[in-house]
Amino acid sequence: MKRKISIIFMFLIATGLLFTGCASDSGDKQSSGSGEAVDVDIFQFKVEFRDQFEELIELYMEENDHVNLTVQTVGGGSDYAASLKAQMSSGDEPVIFNIGGPTELDEYRDYLADLSDTEAASLALEGTLNGIEDGGEVLGLPFAQEGYGLIYNKEVFDQVGIDPKSLTTFDALEAAFAEIDANKEELGLDAVVAFPAMELWVMGNHLANHYIAPEFNSDIMTTFGAETINFEYGDQMKRMLDLQSQYSVQPVLSLDYSMQVEQLFSTGKVAVIQQGNWIYPTVEQMDQEFAENGIGMIAMPFEGEFEDHLPVGVPQYWAVNKNKSDQEIQAAKDFLDWMYTSDQGKEFVLDEFKFIPAYDGYDADRIADPLSQDVYQYSLDEKTIGWTFMATPIGWNEDVLASEFQKYLVDEATWEEVLQTSKESWESARQ
Amino acid sequence: MNNKNLSFWLFLLPALFALVVVVFFPFLYGFYYTFTDWNGLRATTFLGLDNYFAIFSDQRFIDSLVFTIKFAITSIVIVNVLGLGLAVLVTQKIKISNGLRTIFFMPNLIGGLILGFIWQFIFISGFDAVGKLFDLSFLQGWLSNAETGFWGLVILNVWQYAGYIMIIYISYLQGVPQELLEAAEIDGASAFQRFWRIKFPLVAPAFTVSLFLTLSNAFKLYDQNLALTNGGPYGSTEMLAMEIYNTAFSRYDMAYAQSKAVIFFILVAVVALTQVYVNKKREVEL
Numbered sequence: 001m002k003r004k005i006s007i008i009f010m011f012l013i014a015t016g017l018l019f020t021g022c023a024s025d026s027g028d029k030q031s032s033g034s035g036e037a038v039d040v041d042i043f044q045f046k047v048e049f050r051d052q053f054e055e056l057i058e059l060y061m062e063e064n065d066h067v068n069l070t071v072q073t074v075g076g077g078s079d080y081a082a083s084l085k086a087q088m089s090s091g092d093e094p095v096i097f098n099i100g101g102p103t104e105l106d107e108y109r110d111y112l113a114d115l116s117d118t119e120a121a122s123l124a125l126e127g128t129l130n131g132i133e134d135g136g137e138v139l140g141l142p143f144a145q146e147g148y149g150l151i152y153n154k155e156v157f158d159q160v161g162i163d164p165k166s167l168t169t170f171d172a173l174e175a176a177f178a179e180i181d182a183n184k185e186e187l188g189l190d191a192v193v194a195f196p197a198m199e200l201w202v203m204g205n206h207l208a209n210h211y212i213a214p215e216f217n218s219d220i221m222t223t224f225g226a227e228t229i230n231f232e233y234g235d236q237m238k239r240m241l242d243l244q245s246q247y248s249v250q251p252v253l254s255l256d257y258s259m260q261v262e263q264l265f266s267t268g269k270v271a272v273i274q275q276g277n278w279i280y281p282t283v284e285q286m287d288q289e290f291a292e293n294g295i296g297m298i299a300m301p302f303e304g305e306f307e308d309h310l311p312v313g314v315p316q317y318w319a320v321n322k323n324k325s326d327q328e329i330q331a332a333k334d335f336l337d338w339m340y341t342s343d344q345g346k347e348f349v350l351d352e353f354k355f356i357p358a359y360d361g362y363d364a365d366r367i368a369d370p371l372s373q374d375v376y377q378y379s380l381d382e383k384t385i386g387w388t389f390m391a392t393p394i395g396w397n398e399d400v401l402a403s404e405f406q407k408y409l410v411d412e413a414t415w416e417e418v419l420q421t422s423k424e425s426w427e428s429a430r431q
Numbered sequence: 432m433n434n435k436n437l438s439f440w441l442f443l444l445p446a447l448f449a450l451v452v453v454v455f456f457p458f459l460y461g462f463y464y465t466f467t468d469w470n471g472l473r474a475t476t477f478l479g480l481d482n483y484f485a486i487f488s489d490q491r492f493i494d495s496l497v498f499t500i501k502f503a504i505t506s507i508v509i510v511n512v513l514g515l516g517l518a519v520l521v522t523q524k525i526k527i528s529n530g531l532r533t534i535f536f537m538p539n540l541i542g543g544l545i546l547g548f549i550w551q552f553i554f555i556s557g558f559d560a561v562g563k564l565f566d567l568s569f570l571q572g573w574l575s576n577a578e579t580g581f582w583g584l585v586i587l588n589v590w591q592y593a594g595y596i597m598i599i600y601i602s603y604l605q606g607v608p609q610e611l612l613e614a615a616e617i618d619g620a621s622a623f624q625r626f627w628r629i630k631f632p633l634v635a636p637a638f639t640v641s642l643f644l645t646l647s648n649a650f651k652l653y654d655q656n657l658a659l660t661n662g663g664p665y666g667s668t669e670m671l672a673m674e675i676y677n678t679a680f681s682r683y684d685m686a687y688a689q690s691k692a693v694i695f696f697i698l699v700a701v702v703a704l705t706q707v708y709v710n711k712k713r714e715v716e717l
Contacts (some may be wrong), residue, residue: 394681
């Protein structure tokens with residue numbers, strides 16, 4: 001008898017333990033739903049500004065007691081997409097999350113609340129909502145604008161007496177590279193360029209886009225609907241690839257982003273890198289003086305209608321989850337509005353996040369860093385092309401095109417094969 | 432008796448429940464998804480076996496399968512030879528053998544991702560520096576082509592697992608009866624003969640365990656692969672697990688990836704079971 005009781009007792013403990021997890025979890029949810037405070041979970045991808053973003057959130061919560069914001073940051077690229085999908089299908093859906101252009105818009109269409117009634121949406125700059133609107137609804141608010149091109153070391157160019165702004169054609173750029181290369185010992189350089197061919201996105205997204213966007217008239221939606229790609233400017237793409245890899249620190253295929261930006265460029269061991277304004281905080285951490293006064297950005301060369309145009313785009317949008325309660329959706333919208341349109345928010349966007357604002361009503365002179373100023377200048381001059389890699393078939397840029405580029409760089413494939421394979425893959429994806 | 436049966440099931444129930452909920456049910460659900468066009472959020476059409484047919488003409492999948500098999504064979508051989516060698520070394524009566532055991536086992540305590548990044552640094556920067564210093568061209572440009580990518584992964588895997596496999600061999604080596612060895616020594620057997628004729632046959636059961644562990648580990652390798660090469664250059668070092676992950680999470684082809692995972696599961700199960708069966712049979716004969 002005694003034994004029987006002890007057995008039953010043990011069993012109760014065992015099952016009890018098993019269910020404690022579930023029980024406490026559901027208890028939490030109930031108390032938050034019925035209470036006065038609104039919980040808004042933010043699931044965002046931008047690791048670079050996590051600390052500053054969390055500061056901003058603290059600030060917002062101090063002013064708005066009834067809102068409780070929590071942020072979860074998951075590193076860039078495909079990792080974020082995977083985690084977001086896992087969160088969505090697990091049922092633990094965030095209220096605010098990020099999506100990146102038409103492909104994801106299509107996929108998450110059922111989750112996206114209409115944001116056209118927000119103040120931020122009405123202030124969004126011309127073109128920044130291109131690719132995120134559907135049926136008159138605005139389904140995402142742009143993070144910021146970003147641009148990329150060739151970032152150069154001013155001092156090196158001063159010493160060889162070349163004005164970087166004049167390098168708008170291939171011939172000019174090639175001559176400049178040759179000149180620097182010939183003097184690299186005196187200039188203290190390892191090589192002219194650091195070309196991180198290990199990073200698929202640097203080649204497949206950025207480099208390629210410069211010569212793909214013009215084919216689709218630089219329009220995101222045209223690219224999204226295109227059934228084939230003809231590589232009209234493929235020769236120029238090849239020339240840029242050859243030029244960068246030829247003058248780079250070798251071997252290019254084992255160079256990655258952090259070596260390119262931190263080890264080589266920030267320390268002055270290379271003169272030029274193909275990157276975007278987002279490297280500024282990294283360079284600043286390495287060498288503040290150099291970051292503030294020693295660098296600038298020019299567009300990659302392009303011969304044709306879009307000469308000296310800089311690819312500027314909206315990397316990600318803020319989306320609000322439609323399946324949440326009205327209260328939560330409203331709180332999310334209020335927060336996003338506050339971030340981009342209130343004075344305090346604007347200050348953060350410019351000074352702390354160091355964003356290039358995608359909204360009207362910002363003081364352009366206060367854009368913090370030289371790279372962003374260069375991007376903004378191109379933007380003001382209306383010399384920009386779109387980021388069409390947001391609208392190519394899923395995975396095409398990195399898995400297919402950049403992967404083929406790598407083969408080409410180690411002579412495993414000819415340039416014709418690169419284009420042929422990529423074209424076929426595009427067509428089969430768009431069937 | 433009846434009472435005992437009841438308590439048996441009562442004790443089993445929590446574990447059984449957990450197993451069904453987190454293993455069996457998701458497994459069956461996943462299996463069902465392979466017949467649809469599930470994209471991770473919803474499934475709209477029933478495709479039958481289309482996903483499975485597509486796999487056999489998927490060059491990328493086949494390439495990564497071949498690469499994985501190549502990798503598995505190479506690293507299984509090296510890990511086991513080295514593991515046994517280390518085990519024999521540290522079971523000798525030398526003073527530092529305890530210290531050596533700890534050192535050899537240590538790599539296994541470091542997480543795969545961190546190891547991957549450490550070795551990436553060694554291969555790319557470390558090898559390069561040494562190569563420049565002594566003018567050895569084969570040490571330069573590691574991980575930048577398919578060949579060095581492959582060997583990089585093998586070296587990393589061997590370095591991590593040899594110590595772990597060593598522990599298994601040690602336990603079997605210590606189980607070898609001392610009197611047999613002494614008798615052999617008196618009969619005039621050399622150190623090599625004692626190893627080859629006595630120790631080696633007696634540690635045979637350890638091969639079952641070790642081969643099984645190294646095989647399934649080599650097939651399922653993911654984090655080291657991700658951190659060291661991330662499948663590059665040009666997808667040439669993409670192993671099966673990573674190929675499946677990429678299909679699912681960078682190309683968003685969830686149902687298709689799930690079908691690949693089912694094939695992967697069958698493959699690993701068949702290989703592992705066959706191997707256990709063969710080894711068990713051999714042990715009995717001994």
